[in-house]
Amino acid sequence: xxxxxxxxxxxxxxxxxxxxxxxxxxxxxxxxxxxxxxxxxxxxxxxxxxxxxxxxxxxxxxxxxxxxxxxxxxxxxxxxxxxxxxxxxxxxxxxxxxxxxxxxxxxxxxxxxxxxxxxxxxxxxxxxxxxxxxxxxxxxxxxxxxxxxxxxxxxxxxxxxxxxxxxxxxxxxxxxxxxxxxxxxxxxxxxxxxxxxxxxxxxxxxxxxxxxxxxxxxxxxxxxxxxxxxxxxxxxxxxxxxxxxxxxxxxxxxxxxxxxxxxxxxxxxxxxxxxxxxxxxxxxxxxxxxxxxxxxxxxxxxxxxxxxxxxxxxxxxxxxxxxxxxxxxxxxxxxxxxxxxxxxxxxxxxxx
Numbered sequence: 001x002x003x004x005x006x007x008x009x010x011x012x013x014x015x016x017x018x019x020x021x022x023x024x025x026x027x028x029x030x031x032x033x034x035x036x037x038x039x040x041x042x043x044x045x046x047x048x049x050x051x052x053x054x055x056x057x058x059x060x061x062x063x064x065x066x067x068x069x070x071x072x073x074x075x076x077x078x079x080x081x082x083x084x085x086x087x088x089x090x091x092x093x094x095x096x097x098x099x100x101x102x103x104x105x106x107x108x109x110x111x112x113x114x115x116x117x118x119x120x121x122x123x124x125x126x127x128x129x130x131x132x133x134x135x136x137x138x139x140x141x142x143x144x145x146x147x148x149x150x151x152x153x154x155x156x157x158x159x160x161x162x163x164x165x166x167x168x169x170x171x172x173x174x175x176x177x178x179x180x181x182x183x184x185x186x187x188x189x190x191x192x193x194x195x196x197x198x199x200x201x202x203x204x205x206x207x208x209x210x211x212x213x214x215x216x217x218x219x220x221x222x223x224x225x226x227x228x229x230x231x232x233x234x235x236x237x238x239x240x241x242x243x244x245x246x247x248x249x250x251x252x253x254x255x256x257x258x259x260x261x262x263x264x265x266x267x268x269x270x271x272x273x274x275x276x277x278x279x280x281x282x283x284x285x286x287x288x289x290x291x292x293x294x295x296x297x298x299x300x301x302x303x304x305x306x307x308x309x310x311x312x313x314x315x316x317x318x319x320x321x322x323x324x325x326x327x328x329x330x331x332x333x334x335x336x337x338x339x340x341x342x343x344x345x346x347x348x349x350x351x352x
Contacts, residue, residue, distance in 0.1 A: 014071030099124025204239030206329030
């Protein structure tokens with residue numbers, strides 16, 4: 001049981017967000033507090049790109065719609081069912097949020113809220129506006145939530161546990177600074193796809209969603225392909241053509257030009273279709289506008305590699321070739337129970 005009706009507020013938030021999944025928002029008169037928040041939400045979506053050039057209206061709409069689909073009563077019940085927070089003594093949990101893609105830290109905020117603890121939030125400078133706005137909506141639905149969530153622009157102080165997300169470099173700082181507190185420290189991760197050549201064009205178009213959504217900036221974006229020796233990329237590039245409009249966006253185009261030039265000046269052989277480069281590379285972390293690939297002879301080689309280097313991976317995508325892999329096109333539509341870095345946030349919050 002939640003200490004008070006936070007779940008109802010989250011369901012109302014889901015209904016509110018459903019209005020903003022299309023180019024022209026559709027106002028539903030039955031949605032709670034629309035008179036206070038609808039027009040402001042339109043403004044939030046329109047102005048997001050002013051604060052972070054990667055947060056285009058299309059990417060913002062996708063993020064908002066993904067949360068609308070997640071925040072249903074049935075999803076919330078399924079997410080919360082395994083846990084008992086009835087005996088929780090509320091603690092203050094510091095949250096250091098990432099900002100590489102829209103609302104990427106919102107799951108941590110909701111996790112602390114539903115567990116009965118209090119969130120002390122430091123937003124990323126790249127995503128400062130939307131999370132506080134959605135929290136404001138939740139408070140309008142359930143005023144007692146105001147006592148559960150605080151934002152700070154300065155140094156985190158007065159917390160008893162922490163969940164912090166950053167790069168591998170900042171993670172070392174987090175691990176030192178938060179060493180005396182219960183913590184979840186998240187580092188860089190990447191996602192990969194495993195192909196065997198039997199994929200259809202439609203499969204590969206869906207894979208393109210995993211590659212290009214949010215311009216490839218998320219840890220759930222596919223940045224590396226494992227393909228069988230002798231694989232030809234003709235059908236792959238034909239499918240990727242679906243996403244050619246990304247090159248019309250200046251920030252993406254600048255990255256494409258720069259990274260392609262670096263590859264060419266370094267005399268690296270690459271495959272190129274005018275908006276995406278493919279480079280044979282054993283690494284996982286490809287730069288924006290590029291995807292690494294690696295040939296394999298036997299699928300067991302890939303399975304062994306993925307198991308050995310699981311701590312570097314967020315998602316594995318395949319057509320059932322790898323056990324528990326994610327279907328094509330689904331990496332940026334995680335469920336509430338799909339935890340970052342495969343660390344159960346609610347289980348952590350249940351034990352602090």
